Amino acid sequence: MANRYWTLDDIPWADFDPSLVDPEIVPIVKAAALVEYNARDYSTYLCNVFHDDPEFQAVAKEWSVEEVQHGAALGKWAEMVDPTFDLEAAFAEFVASFRIKLEANESVRGSRSGELVARCMVETGTSSYYSALRDVVREPVLRDISLRIAQDEIRHYKLFSRHLDRYLVRERLSRFERLKVALGRIVESEDEELAQAYRCANGLPPGDLQEANRQYMGRAYALYQREHVENAIALVLKACGFDPHGRVHRMASRVAWMIMSRRGGAIREKLHAPGRKAA
Ligand SMILES: [Fe+2]
């Protein structure tokens, strides 16, 4: 199965300009490549959870092809930047150290609606992340890749959100129950999966997950500008059935922005310095 929207052949690889590569961005691109490349496992899990829903299973399979392609594109770019990086080798180490539970026949989120809320949170995170990357990156090939991926991720959000609406009719998960799942999934994004991916992609020693997490989160949060955070909070609220642009949105955006801009720290200042605009 191939991605219907674009392929690796659509990327202008010949425009690659090593002089415009930001060294601060390379480690998180490598880590993102591994997480994206692992989507096939998630589609197996989703097909098990939605075992009697062939319509959703078809969607999940197509979705995973697109995610794996994100990993392939980011990995190829990282290999061009750093010839010592090997996507397949780093990926093999990642799956050996981090495995998701595939054989579940019901969602770890307690219900199918909960599972779909969690999927919407992941797509919220990725769509805001690649939009922030697209807006800060100067190297033209990575900018092209992040633009394509950001478009895919927001489409994925809408896709899971549509299926969430379908399941909510049946399961009636309340707004607060949805919010609980959503917050749980957001907190999890600071856990093992991303830290392991960062560690394996960047040759950090096994066991040093705390350091990997610190480096990953600092570098990732440094990409963001306030509008990306505001858009992400609106998507979170929408998936939980709350007004995406009301008072809660303003308050939550302010708090999230405060935390993220602080954790991005010095790297943030460097990436967003005046006069450092894309060519
Ligand atoms: Fe993706």
Ligand SMILES: [Fe+2]
């Ligand atoms: Fe996605």
